Amino acid sequence: MIDPQLLRENPDVVRQSQRARGDSVDLVDAALDADRQRRSAISDFESLRAEQNAFGKTVATASKDAKPALVAEAQDLAARVKAAGQAVTEAETAFDRIVGSIANPIIDGVPSGGEENFTTLREVGGKAAFDFEPRDHVELGELLKAIDVTRGAKVSGSRFYFLSGMGARLEIALMSMALDTALAEGFTPLITPTLVRPEIMKGTGFLGEHADEVYYLPADDLYLTGTSEVALAGFHADEILDLTDGPLRYAGWSTCYRREAGSAGKDNRGILRVHQFNKLEMFSYVLPEEAEAEHDRLVALQERMLQACELGYRVIDVAAGDLGSSAARKFDIEAWVPTQGTYRELTSTSNCTTYQARRLDIRYRTESGKTAPVATLNGTLATTRWLVAILETHQQKDGSVLIPDALRPYLGGLEIMEPVL
RNA sequence: GGAGACGUCGCAUAGUCCGGCCUAGUGCACCACCCUGCUAAGGUGGAGUUCCCGUAAGGGAACCGAGGGUUCAAAUCCCUCCGUCUCCGCCA
Numbered sequence: 448m449i450d451p452q453l454l455r456e457n458p459d460v461v462r463q464s465q466r467a468r469g470d471s472v473d474l475v476d477a478a479l480d481a482d483r484q485r486r487s488a489i490s491d492f493e494s495l496r497a498e499q500n501a502f503g504k505t506v507a508t509a510s511k512d513a514k515p516a517l518v519a520e521a522q523d524l525a526a527r528v529k530a531a532g533q534a535v536t537e538a539e540t541a542f543d544r545i546v547g548s549i550a551n552p553i554i555d556g557v558p559s560g561g562e563e564n565f566t567t568l569r570e571v572g573g574k575a576a577f578d579f580e581p582r583d584h585v586e587l588g589e590l591l592k593a594i595d596v597t598r599g600a601k602v603s604g605s606r607f608y609f610l611s612g613m614g615a616r617l618e619i620a621l622m623s624m625a626l627d628t629a630l631a632e633g634f635t636p637l638i639t640p641t642l643v644r645p646e647i648m649k650g651t652g653f654l655g656e657h658a659d660e661v662y663y664l665p666a667d668d669l670y671l672t673g674t675s676e677v678a679l680a681g682f683h684a685d686e687i688l689d690l691t692d693g694p695l696r697y698a699g700w701s702t703c704y705r706r707e708a709g710s711a712g713k714d715n716r717g718i719l720r721v722h723q724f725n726k727l728e729m730f731s732y733v734l735p736e737e738a739e740a741e742h743d744r745l746v747a748l749q750e751r752m753l754q755a756c757e758l759g760y761r762v763i764d765v766a767a768g769d770l771g772s773s774a775a776r777k778f779d780i781e782a783w784v785p786t787q788g789t790y791r792e793l794t795s796t797s798n799c800t801t802y803q804a805r806r807l808d809i810r811y812r813t814e815s816g817k818t819a820p821v822a823t824l825n826g827t828l829a830t831t832r833w834l835v836a837i838l839e840t841h842q843q844k845d846g847s848v849l850i851p852d853a854l855r856p857y858l859g860g861l862e863i864m865e866p867v868l
Numbered sequence: 869g870g871a872g873a874c875g876u877c878g879c880a881u882a883g884u885c886c887g888g889c890c891u892a893g894u895g896c897a898c899c900a901c902c903c904u905g906c907u908a909a910g911g912u913g914g915a916g917u918u919c920c921c922g923u924a925a926g927g928g929a930a931c932c933g934a935g936g937g938u939u940c941a942a943a944u945c946c947c948u949c950c951g952u953c954u955c956c957g958c959c960a
Contacts, residue, residue, distance in 0.1 A: 489920050493929040500891090500929090503941050507888040514940095521940035644950090687917095818917080 448805040449549050454478055464552035467559040467767040474549055481542040488538040492531040499528050548655075550772040551802035554739070557767050557776050564766035565779075571750070572759035574783045579844040583786040584835040585717040588614060590846040592867040594718060594834070605715070606707060606722045610831075613864045617850075618725060618831055620857035622700065625727040625752060625829035629698035632748060634729060639678035639701045642669040647681040650807040652773040659708045675699030676825045679730035684807040687818055694733040694741060698828065701726065717835065719791065724831035731824045734811065735801055738822035739776075742798040745826035746778050749794045752828055755853035758836050759783035761790055773799045782836040793833055796826030 454461055458475050465472045502524060506517045558566045575581075588594025593614030599607040610618055626636060648654050648670040653661060662671035672678060679699045688695060703726050714720035729748065733741045746762065753760045765777040774797035781790035801820040804810070810818040841849040848864045855862060 486920065489929080493920060496929060499940085503888075506940055518940050523940095525940055 448547055449552065449802065450805070451482060451546065453552070454546065454549075455482065461549060461552055464767070465549065467553055467557070468550055468770065469561065469768040470550055474545065478542075478545045478549060481538070481545045485535075485538040485542040488531070488535045492528070492535045495524070495528045495531050499524050547806075550770070551775045551800060553767050553770065554776040554798065554800075556764070557770070558764060559768075560766045561768040562766065564768070565763040566766075568762040568764055568778070570759075570761040572754070572757070572783075574759050575785050575840045577785065577842075577844075581785045581839060581842060582846065583717065584719075584838045587838045587842055587846060587848060588717070590866040591838075591848065591864050593617065593838075593864070596717065603722075606720065608718050608721060610834075612867065614834065616858055617834060617837070617854070617864070620854050621756075621829045621833055621837075622725060622727050623857050624755065624854060626698060626700065628748060628752060628755075629696075629727070629729060629828060632696070634696040634698040637675075637679065637682070637697050637699045639672075639675040639682075639699045641672050641675075641678070641701050641704065642667075643672055643677055643681060644669065647677060647684065647807075648672075650684060651677045651680045651803060652771070652806070653677060655772050657771075660706050662704050662706055671704040672701070673705045674703050674726060674825075675701035675728045676730060679728065679825065680803055680807060680809075680823060683732060683809050685809075687810045687812060688732055688821060690732065690734055690811045690821065694731050694737065696732075697730045699728045699730060701728075703830075719832060719835055721831070726830040727828045729796075729824075729826045729828050732804075732809065732821050733824065735819070735822045738798050738800055738824060741822075741824050742776065742778070742796065745796045745824060746780070749780050749796060749826060749828060753780060753782065753793065755851065756833065756837055757851040757853075758793075758833075758840055760793070765795075771797070773797065773803045775800045775802065782833075783840070784836055785839045791832075791836070793830070793836060794827035797824065799823045799825070 449461065454475070458479060462472050462475050465475060499521075502517075502521055506514065506521055558564050582590070585594065585596065588596075591614070592612050593610065595609040595611055596607075599609050602609075630636065642664070645654075645668060648661065653670075653673065657673070661673060663669075664671070676699070678701070679697050682697070683695070702723060704723050705721075707720055707722060710720060718724075729745055731741050731745070750760075750762070760780050760782045763779050763781065765779055770777050777795060777797045779792050779796075780794040782793045783789075784791045800822050803823045804820040809821050809823070811821050813819050837851070838848050841851065843849065846866045850858060850862055850864060
């Protein structure tokens with residue numbers, strides 16, 4: 448939910464953002480109109496209600512003789528109050544629907560346009576080169592007996608897999624390293640629920656444009672989360688936070704579930720795009736004025752992880768049209784995947800400013816004692832997908848894979864993964 | 869899954885049977901001031917959240933877990949849902 452005050456006082460900012468995203472600009476005027484209607488409906492209702500309250504006292508203290516006439520009069524008033532109340536409900540529903548469909552105004556500097564209009568901020572670590580024909584991660588996974596997509600499909604269908612042996616160990620090592628990185632920065636670890644109620648799913652914005660990406664369990668009216676961001680954002684829903692000692696930072700460890708409904712035929716091979724994976728997610732609750740600095744901080748941590756894994760990568764400033772409704776800015780880090788000859792997204796970090804917090808009613812107390820929505824940010828610190836880049840980047844001619852130094856302590860000092868015969 | 873109890877303004881509680889004197893009382897904690905004086909007590913006042921009108925001072929409305937309903941009037945009566953607790957059953 449955008450700031451209604453911004454909408455009222457500075458609608459041009461919102462219009463510009465809508466234009467950059469390729470969203471409807473007319474929506475802004477519809478929202479302004481809905482806001483006016485809503486406020487006038489509230490005024491009408493409240494003055495009638497005040498009249499009714501006053502009249503109720505008269506009725507209560509009236510003599511037996513006078514009462515019947517007064518009650519008859521009150522009945523008419525009650526009917527009008529009820530109608531006015533319904534008008535308020537309708538006006539508020541309309542307002543919520545229209546304003547709720549306006550995306551978070553982008554931050555200055557975010558490139559306009561769609562998916563292909565991103566800006567590359569920097570490229571680090573180069574593109575791995577080989578003096579032999581590199582194998583892709585599926586082939587390596589089979590040689591190392593680390594990834595078993597065949598049996599994954601047998602048990603659960605396409606886009607499912609088993610991580611076995613070194614594959615399983617490598618993922619745990621990666622997740623543990625990510626957790627340690629977060630811990631060193633003062634993040635509080637959280638292992639989160641992966642099934643959540645509809646309100647939480649709606650509040651985090653995933654029932655909007657991502658609705659058909661989400662697994663739903665009708666028998667229990669629960670949603671499977673595609674990221675622990677959902678639970679991490681819901682964690683403090685309806686609370687007033689004390690941020691005087693600094694931001695609240697959490698590191699959520701969870702399995703993620705995605706239907707991948709819109710990606711039929713895309714990335715069918717291997718574990719690049721799957722229905723289920725594990726992820727360590729950072730989530731920060733900060734003062735609005737600190738959000739952009741926190742965003743840089745999250746990117747820096749992500750880069751530290753990529754560098755620890757000795758991967759080549761680029762950081763991109765995602766274009767407005769590819770942001771998702773809650774994010775005002777998003778940086779993706781994409782790692783070089785040798786056999787694809789391209790960069791693929793390994794992390795994503797979004798600055799949701801106060802948009803998500805306003806919807807989830809997460810606030811802090813300003814110096815004047817008033818409440819105001821906090822800013823929320825999230826970012827990936829490790830996921831199963833990283834195995835793709837790690838295996839392919841560090842492979843050797845014989846199919847073995849060198850383990851990056853930083854990961855070795857998490858694998859009992861192991862330096863290399865060897866093919867299993 | 870079955871049976872039952874409960875959910876009130878930071879915490880603890882009253883009020884709910886028998887709707888209107890509840891603009892929700894009391895205790896504790898909190899803040900300001902006063903009195904007194906020394907490690908405590910007493911007095912006075914204030915204090916929640918959301919929204920609407922207003923430049924402001926201020927005024928008004930809503931909120932007793934959530935949402936509906938009955939009624940001139942609901943914390944109070946009725947229904948649905950959510951949550952907590954107790955007992956029983958079930959449990960890869």
